[in-house]
Amino acid sequence: MTVFADSFFMKQLLLMGSATTKGTGSPGGALDKTVVYEVYCSRWLVLSVCCFLALSNAMQWISFSSLPDEVQMYYRGTPANGSIDVALITNQIFQFVAFLTGFGGMYITDNMGIKIAGLLGTTLNFVGATLRMIASVPNIESHLTREILLHTGSFIAASAQAFFLVLPSKIAECWFPAEQRAIANVLSFIANPAGVALGTIVPSILFKEYTNLHSRHWIFFFFTLGMECLALLPFILALFVRSKLPPTPASASSAAHHNDIGFIKSILQCVLNVQFFIQMTLFAFAFSLLWSLMIFLDGPLKDQGYDLAGYPTAVCAIIGTLTSLLAGHIADKTRKFKEIIRVCTVGFSLSMISLRFFLNYANDSKLHPVVIYILCGCLGAFSIPQFPIGVELGVETTFPVLEATSSGILVIFGSLFMFIIPFVQTYADSLRLFYTKSWKFAIDVTCFFSVISVILSLFFLRPRYRRLELENATSPVPEEQEPMKRDKSSDIEMH
Template identity: 25%
Template sequence: MALKGDYTGIHAHGKAAEQLQPVDGEQQTRVKVYRRRWLMLLMYVLFSMSNNWQWMQYTIVGNVVRKYYNVDNFAVDWTSVIYMLASVPFIFPASLFISKKGLWLCLAVGSALNAAGTWLKAVEAAGAVARFWLLFAGQTLGAIAQAFMLPVPPALAFIWFGPKEVSTACSLGFFGYQIGVATSLLVNPLLVRDHENIEDIGHDIRVSAYGVAAAATAILLLILFFFRSRPPTPPSSAALDRANAAPDRMLSVVRRLLHMCNFLVLLSAFSLSYAVLNAFATLLNPVILTYYENGEEFAGTVGLVLIIGGTVGAVICGFILDRTRRFRETVLVVYTLFLASLAAFAVVVHLGNRALVYAVISVMGLASGGFIPVAMEFAAELTYPEPESVSAAFLTAAGQSAGVPVTLLHGWLLEAAGHGWAHAALCAQLAAGLLLTACVRPDLRRTRAYQRRPTTALVQ
């Protein structure tokens, strides 16, 4: 039996190419998972870390950037907002790359754009005159590169990993996203400091820019020479079914997804949660400063705890999904925890007890960070056999698009009506998302495909 796609041309010689064997008159597929799958995941995580380091690179040291480039708060804020906006129109072309051309080309284009953006900022930093527009152009390239990064985790997990580890692999794929932001929040203020002498600030910015550019270039070379789109042999019966399926037009895939009511309900719930998280994280600093005098450092630490909690939550949720396959129950639990911790934050932030704030933010991080990969995997289950990259693109585009107006509305409410009303609006939005999530039926199509055919996974 010849396999379609990248699995064609595997010949029956040696241990690396065991094919279909007759069992009781039927064909039993001997599928394999390869040790190199962890290398593929690691290269993606490094790319994600490099790209997301740049997301908050300038806003976290906004006072220094404003002083050096002689720009206002609005200009500096846009170095972060551009990441939410620029990726949206490019995320569907990126998912098309994955479906039609494979993971390698998608990540090669993304990492090339990422490296180009870092070197553009390095060239700007090396100039005798500070040019903010050139820095912003580099930041925009990085934002576009993010579109080629975001739909990858569920697709990479499905293509390279076995049924009992696919959700864990997807969750680990988001590890780089979280760690990139967290290390940027922690390290950038140490690299770029406020000095009386403008030239000293310029020196710090150059050192930071050169370091990020060197790392991005090394990651680009790793992906170009060592990354592979898929293994020689499929890792699961569901992946084999996908390989045997006739290629389909992207427009047809999109049309079918738009007619899946179950998926659209999850999409709406995800966009509400993602938008609330973006708004809360973006405006965390002014909220903390409202209740804690000279609390800039405290606000930064709270943001760091939120992100680290999200990293831990994502990994834990992925592990739980692989062991239980309880997608609906897991997503309901993390959504409920997110809502409860968001409401609790409105109470504890008034009390002046920093330990309580850290405790509540830790729970919020676990819940909100865990929700993202769980929703991605749940969407892949609901929409199988459609490509995971397309459902992930839908979720990401909806979340990013909703994040901008919700963040702007939250900021306006914060100034016009105060923190209480602004926070209540976020809680109401999250409660609506929880109700929508409860309406999603657990139609686990991909899990049924995993169980449809007896399989033997051989690790090598």
């Protein structure tokens, strides 16, 4: 498989030579003119569709996590009493469905184009939000009907992940120049933590005055109505995207990006690539350890006397959003993808271990909540940048495999871990080993996984930047040259 990948890569290098030149031939057969690549303002509209879709969907995913008791009583009518509560089921639906539908999203995005994928993703997100809103209408007296409608809407909305989670790298490759690809990826991916921040801050404020909700109260309806209105925005924006690709390629790799090996072989080429498999594991740990911990952390904080609602998660998401912008800028300027990943894994692990030790102390000082916020901010600062930078690194490692395929595999693997890790934490909590407070062992397990990610990144992450090698092999482009138009031979035309 490695020999095959290298030979295919060399084929792309030869294609690049012909795809990036234009003009009359010289006596020696060489071309004397170099093409110019072009970007369009409409790329920001395409990117906005993906960003608002990710923000809206993330808010729907996390919105009930800080209200487990209220959600339980409103939609089921009885306390959990040891059973899996409604809020956890809603959260886990998103992880399970992302894994279930991910391959379909990869195939559609790479073969039918960005426009179709955007329309499908925004439609599913809006329909799901609408059903969730209907489920919260107080006039529905049957709690069973409410819960069924809620989970059905969550399932449909979760299906949108199959598209927006693989779109960032595709949009960055097709619409953005090489020096803006990382920041385009970052802007798409930070919309997700921005949605998480909204999904934790808004309910914490909105439900603060409602301690005893009854099944006929309208507050849940207004809350879900707001999320439906937010889901409507990317759906409307998607209707204004007129073309699946820009008329002129934005970069050399976009112009000559051929992939003739097929969808299944592309997947095999990715998963059998040792370096990409390491990146899959790092991405999965970064994605799952952070958000599963934020969901799990509410119990230990309350046990130690902290009443912080969903604010630690919001702080984590906001700080992570800011550091992702910084990481994207650094990656665009330096191309030091693996170095950024290494710094992030070490920083996340140190923050995780520090939080674990600090939680040994009860909340008996005004400074203690401040320290919790700082440590949660550090967790977000070092974890969230790994999402966009990891996807960009995955595209580099597996090039010329199409972007939605490589990034889709990363996301699917991350969603699988995100589905499993909460159960691992719950099981570790139930074992009651070593400590009088069993949650300590559960967080110890999370720290152990973070240390594994450090070992993998420092000693085993040695990727090859195939796409950059291809682009660096091309000649500089004079500004006065005529832009190159796409031809039918480019598989960027979606076959």
